[in-house]
Amino acid sequence: MSFSQKLAIVTGGASGIGLATAKLLEERGAKVVVWDIQSIDKPVDITSNESIAQALSELERVDILVHSAGIQTYGTATTTTDEVWERTMLVNVTAALKVCRAVIPKMLETGGGPISLVGSVQSVGAVGNSAAYVTSKHALLGLTRSIALDYAKQGIRCNCVCPGAIDTPMLRWSASLTDDPEAALEACKKVHLFERLGQAEEIARVIAFLSGEDSTFITGTAFMADGGAMVAVGGAAFQENGTAQAKG
Ligand SMILES: NC(=O)c1ccc[n+]([C@@H]2O[C@H](COP(=O)([O-])OP(=O)(O)OC[C@H]3O[C@@H](n4cnc5c(N)ncnc54)[C@H](O)[C@@H]3O)[C@@H](O)[C@H]2O)c1
16 A cells, blocks of 8 residues: 555654654654654643644645544542543544644545544443543543544544553553553463453554555444454453353
8 A cells, every 4th residue: 555645644643653653654654743742853732722723724735634632541530530530531532633623624634534543442341440531441432433423524534543451662661650560561461362462563554554545435433453452351360260161
């Protein structure tokens, strides 16, 4: 799949899944513009309408949008503070709307195009102690479906890519919050049927597929890229001592 002549915006493109996606789209011929608050040359804060408008004003056209920027936060429904809740919603949900609201009209000028919002397995299921994050990722799937529905006839496709645990700085940071980061990463591996972490490049290839001409009949999906994490009832680890074995 060649993306020559295509202009792609990748939010969160300075790290992890976004960085791998930006590299892959570039390798495949796209001109890639990264919108990331961590970018050294031109930082873009996607929680700011002004920052988005400034960055967008430099672009003549937009053919592909990949929204990977996001933050991880922790807490249950009773321990999540207003500050953590609001920051999580601002970066993970409101900023996605701000980016799409600004970029979609630009994409429509040239007939639309594909949008990939990076959700999570937590767009369709919950992980403990992650109330704000889980809620934000579920909301991103709702936004995906709304955009798919409202803009299909104008040539926009919108999918929510739902990765499992991917070996990125975000995951390593999450593991570092625990007493035993190596054990935490091992536990993350067990979530997947392959018993390993996903690599950012594997998600980048899924996003490239959803951003290209091989996926023109796919829109509004929760596109699972989770190593089968959501397949097994009760999670993969439970299957080793599942009910049938327990009875036997
Ligand atoms: N790593 C995983 O296991 C995993 C699993 C499922 C979903 N995800 C999701 O994938 C996406 C990418 O995660 P990652 O693991 O690559 O994380 P990461 O932390 O490596 O990269 C996220 C990037 O988003 C940027 N960002 C954060 N706030 C921003 C803002 N206000 N404006 C602009 N950029 C901002 C950061 O600077 C960073 O470069 C996130 O939405 C995350 O929730 C990650």
